[in-house]
Amino acid sequence: xxxxxxxxxxxxxxxxxxxxxxxxxxxxxxxxxxxxxxxxxxxxxxxxxxxxxxxxxxxxxxxxxxxxxxxxxxxxxxxxxxxxxxxxxxxxxxxxxxxxxxxxxxxxxxxxxxxxxxxxxxxxxxxxxxxxxxxxxxxxxxxxxxxxxxxxxxxxxxxxxxxxxxxxxxxxxxxxxxxxxxxxxxxxxxxxxxxxxxxxxxxxxxxxxxxxxxxxxxxxxxxxxxxxxxxxxxxxxxxxxxxxxxxxxxxxxxxxxxxxxxxxxxxxxxxxxxxxxxxxxx
Numbered sequence: 001x002x003x004x005x006x007x008x009x010x011x012x013x014x015x016x017x018x019x020x021x022x023x024x025x026x027x028x029x030x031x032x033x034x035x036x037x038x039x040x041x042x043x044x045x046x047x048x049x050x051x052x053x054x055x056x057x058x059x060x061x062x063x064x065x066x067x068x069x070x071x072x073x074x075x076x077x078x079x080x081x082x083x084x085x086x087x088x089x090x091x092x093x094x095x096x097x098x099x100x101x102x103x104x105x106x107x108x109x110x111x112x113x114x115x116x117x118x119x120x121x122x123x124x125x126x127x128x129x130x131x132x133x134x135x136x137x138x139x140x141x142x143x144x145x146x147x148x149x150x151x152x153x154x155x156x157x158x159x160x161x162x163x164x165x166x167x168x169x170x171x172x173x174x175x176x177x178x179x180x181x182x183x184x185x186x187x188x189x190x191x192x193x194x195x196x197x198x199x200x201x202x203x204x205x206x207x208x209x210x211x212x213x214x215x216x217x218x219x220x221x222x223x224x225x226x227x228x229x230x231x232x233x234x235x236x237x238x239x240x241x242x243x244x245x246x247x248x249x250x251x252x253x254x255x256x257x258x259x260x261x262x263x264x265x266x267x268x269x270x271x272x273x274x275x276x277x278x279x280x281x282x
Contacts, residue, residue: 027136028090028111033058034078034101035094037259038115040066041131042092043073044262045140053086065255065263080104090134118260120183121152127260148262152187155268159189160275163216165250166193166205168240170231174205180260188271190217211239217275218243219250250274 031046032053033039039058042051043066056077057063058070076082078098083091083105091112093102105112113134118124125145132141165185167175175181176192176199185192193215194205210218220235234240256267 026089028088028134030086030088031090031092031135032076032083032086032088033092034076034083035092035097035115036060036064037094037117037261038092038131039070040064040259040261040263041115041127042135043069044144045128045131045137046135047137050135052088053083061255063254063258065261080108084108084110092131092134117180118264119178119180121148121187121264123180124148124260124262124264128262144262148265151265155187155265155272156189158272160272163190163275164193164196164213165190165217165219165271165275166210166213166215167252168205168210168218168220168234169202172204172207172234173202174199174210175202176200180264181257184257184264184267185271187265187268188275190271190275207234207237207239211243215243215248217248217250217271219252219271220244247277 029050031042031051033042033051034055036055036057039054043054043058051073053074053076054070056075058073059067059075061067064070074086076086078101080101083101088110091102091105091110093112093114095114095116097114102112102114115127115130116123118127125148128141128144128148129138132138132144165188167181167185169175174194176194176197178200179202182192182195185195193210193213194203197205197209197213199205250271253267253270256263256270
């Protein structure tokens with residue numbers, strides 16, 4: 001009975017969706033974003049009244065720079081049913097957003113555009129430009145890109161002294177070449193230990209190798225959640241405490257590392273400032 005009811009709902013959505021979907025060629029007037037990274041790009045670029053809904057994650061201040069701004073939009077949880085009822089003429093998703101929702105919305109006839117995660121500042125520029133074209137606000141996108149380039153040039157003009165930085169996450173993972181985190185480290189003027197050790201992507205770095213490498217700085221997640229967890233066991237290990245002691249530990253604010261946006265440069269600024277100060281985080 002339950003399965004039959006679901007089939008009827010989906011069938012009705014398919015019939016109504018094909019009837020109500022807006023032509024793809026029209027400039028979108030009612031936009032829904034269902035990914036925390038596209039949420040923030042859309043909030044920065046959309047014209048007033050154009051963006052109708054963003055994901056609930058956009059309102060989470062621990063991962064979204066624009067959490068306060070998200071309060072002005074209807075929040076969604078990436079469900080096909082709720083987005084269908086919003087009757088958007090454009091849905092924006094990440095390539096790893098809920099696949100069932102993306103597939104069903106396309107079957108319903110809605111225009112769905114996907115953005116891949118940024119792995120470099122070139123990717124950030126490309127995504128900003130694409131969002132500007134998609135929302136019919138290329139001028140705003142050009143302004144954001146110009147500001148990003150100017151800020152990046154200013155940061156590169158005054159790099160800190162030559163130092164290595166190790167990125168170290170839960171479960172002993174690090175980031176090597178080809179990652180946004182590596183691009184952030186490079187922009188800060190520091191040398192990414194993961195890249196220098198020959199790593200690419202996000203891979204495990206045994207604590208023993210981290211200690212043996214003797215990095216000048218170690219950047220980890222911004223806080224220990226307190227409750228015992230194997231994923232954060234290294235935070236309590238004496239060897240980790242030793243390698244991050246004497247002001248060598250750098251806290252990472254997830255809001256600036258998670259998504260490729262103009263705000264990503266703030267992570268690089270923080271690293272550069274910490275490298276110059278070489279003092280403990282507040």
